[in-house]
């Protein structure tokens with residue numbers, strides 16, 4: 001059985017005070033959630049305060065990025081040990097905004113994934129094609145390169161401790177969502193890539209989230225798809241009621 005994991009990526013939104021407030025609202029709202037794993041990713045600055053708010057609740061803490069080195073002269077960066085120390089469970093790695101604005105590559109994704117796994121946190125590995133790549137018929141080759149790059153050198157046991165977020169870049173923050181069928185097709189392909197690397201049983205155990213303008217109105221349809229095991233949510237995660245409106249349809253689904 002795969003876990004349904006729904007994570008809110010707050011990006012560069014919310015002050016520390018606003019983050020603490022939203023986290024508190026979510027902790028209260030998610031009290032009745034039993035099956036879905038709920039996680040929130042505030043900014044680095046707010047992580048420690050939000051960690052105090054979610055402690056003992058069923059809301060997990062996620063970071064938006066990490067550096068692969070332990071410490072040293074890496075201005076602006078945060079290490080995995082620092083995240084671990086304050087109780088981070090999940091780390092988003094390779095988000096398309098990191099890839100397009102900040103020079104993230106499949107090689108740096110791989111280094112970050114290894115570091116996060118070595119400290120028993122769960123990487124959420126983001127992959128996805130741009131509109132141009134999709135139009136040029138390169139969807140499968142892009143996903144293949146990204147998956148093979150992210151998982152290079154990882155054992156099956158390590159792979160089992162990862163989550164993938166399939167996020168078509170053209171759907172992120174645009175209001176345009178992949179249709180249920182488009183998303184399911186891409187997810188099935190990603191799972192087939194994992195099966196090639198690790199065999200079917202491992203591939204069937206790895207949760208693959210969908211990301212890209214997911215909201216309460218389209219969550220039920222997407223989450224009902226056979227190979228969609230949750231969501232990575234941007235805009236709709238910035239308010240407790242809309243985030244909860246995505247989480248609730250995930251309850252009771254078994255994958």
Ligand code: PEP
Pocket residue numbers: 009167171172173174175211212213214232233234235236
């Ligand atoms: C994201 O940034 O991962 C994302 C899916 O954003 P949005 O939900 O706003 O499209």
